[in-house]
Amino acid sequence: NSDKAKKVVCLTQTIDQWCSNNDVCPDFIKCDVEGAELLVCRGGTEVLTANQPLIFAELLRKWSKPFGYHPNDMLSFLSRLGYVCFAVGESGVRYIDLITDETLETNYAFVHRESHSELISKLDSFPDGYSGTGKKIRVQALHMVYQAKASHIGSALSICDIVAVLYGQIMLLDAKNPEWSDRDRFILSKGHACVAVYAVLAETGFIPLEALSTYGQDHSFLMNHISHKVDGVEFSTGSLGHGLPFAVGKALAAKDFPQHGEPSLYLAMVNLVKVVTGRRCCLLHTTVWII
Numbered sequence: 001n002s003d004k005a006k007k008v009v010c011l012t013q014t015i016d017q018w019c020s021n022n023d024v025c026p027d028f029i030k031c032d033v034e035g036a037e038l039l040v041c042r043g044g045t046e047v048l049t050a051n052q053p054l055i056f057a058e059l060l061r062k063w064s065k066p067f068g069y070h071p072n073d074m075l076s077f078l079s080r081l082g083y084v085c086f087a088v089g090e091s092g093v094r095y096i097d098l099i100t101d102e103t104l105e106t107n108y109a110f111v112h113r114e115s116h117s118e119l120i121s122k123l124d125s126f127p128d129g130y131s132g133t134g135k136k137i138r139v140q141a142l143h144m145v146y147q148a149k150a151s152h153i154g155s156a157l158s159i160c161d162i163v164a165v166l167y168g169q170i171m172l173l174d175a176k177n178p179e180w181s182d183r184d185r186f187i188l189s190k191g192h193a194c195v196a197v198y199a200v201l202a203e204t205g206f207i208p209l210e211a212l213s214t215y216g217q218d219h220s221f222l223m224n225h226i227s228h229k230v231d232g233v234e235f236s237t238g239s240l241g242h243g244l245p246f247a248v249g250k251a252l253a254a255k256d257f258p259q260h261g262e263p264s265l266y267l268a269m270v271n272l273v274k275v276v277t278g279r280r281c282c283l284l285h286t287t288v289w290i291i
Contacts, residue, residue, distance in 0.1 A: 015044025026053045035063030038074045048081050054119075055083070055110040059099070071099045075108075083110040086123050093123055122169070133203055134164040140199035140212055148216030150224055155193040163200045175205035178231040185234050185250065189243025194226035197233065206232035 019026065026047065031037045037057045041048065048055075055078070059071035075085050075097065087096040089105035096103070111120055137160040145153045163186075167173065171184040188197055195215060202209045207222075207230060214220035221229055225238035234250075237243045 015040065015048075016046045017043075019044075019047050025051050027051065028054045029056070031055060031057040035060070035065075035067050038064065038069050038077060039067060041074065041077060045081070048078075052082065052112040052115040054112075054116065056107070057110070058107050060106055061099075075099065078110050082113050084113055084120065085110055095123070133168055133200070134161040136203060137164055137196055137199040140202070141195040144195045144198070144212055144215040144222075147213065148224070150195075150216050152192040153195075155190055156196040159193055159196050160199075163196055164203075167200045167204050173204070173232070175232070178206060185247070187235050187237070187243045187247040187250075188226050188233075189237055189241060189247075191225040191237030191239075191243070194222075194224070197226060198222055198230070201230065201232045204232075206230075 013021070015029070018024070029044070031040055033040055037059060041055070041057075047053075057074070059074060061071060064071055064074075078085070079097075085096050086093050086109045087103065087105035088107040088109055093109070096105075096108070109123075111123070113120070138157055141153065141156045141160065145151070145156070166186065171186060173183050174180045186197075188194065198207070198212060198215065201207050202212055211220075211222060215222040216224050221227070226233055226236060228234060228236045235243065235246055237246075
């Protein structure tokens, strides 16, 4: 009942004000404010101009209309600051310069032309089938968990698209030579999400596809927590968080003992987001990753 509604006055800060007050120079901004995305970005004009962070926003016409703008106004505003837009949806990632009635995507990544030119070239060259691989991994994960009467399907589903892109587009690997000394290393700290990794290993040729049906069964090499006995798996994990110190230690060891082969990239998927100093070392969140 609007007659009984109470008026609440809140103090707000723009992105420019908040970053200035807290001495923050963001490199990534997730903007999800139910329709007011353009207002938020306008309030961060100085920060966006100076730092040129990646921006991820959800834009819907029905949400932006009460705020007096169309999502295309957001594209136009950020374009003037040097940004290009990529629509992110079930069909993959694609460049977009106009949102029309036929546009199905609602999630958009804004990437600066100068600061992120290398990333733009990667996005432009993403294979059309990468999202299809993510779907295949989801289906395989569901089959494995159901057949084994196991659990942790939510944890596995949350990383399917991430591992699809990492194994299909980012990491340097050789399925015919899993122990290749110059390979990139991927550590899954939350080992209970292993079915997603087993599925992507099968899709990329590390293990036979038919082996997935043996997951969780007696005498199977595909255990309920990820195991280093599987080709393509670096480390057995399960205890929450212990993949992090292992990945850091391996990265530091590779840096100090290059004669044993120094990988170009070490990845640890954990429940935190933080950058580890070193040569292309990083940590991954289940939904946000930093390279």
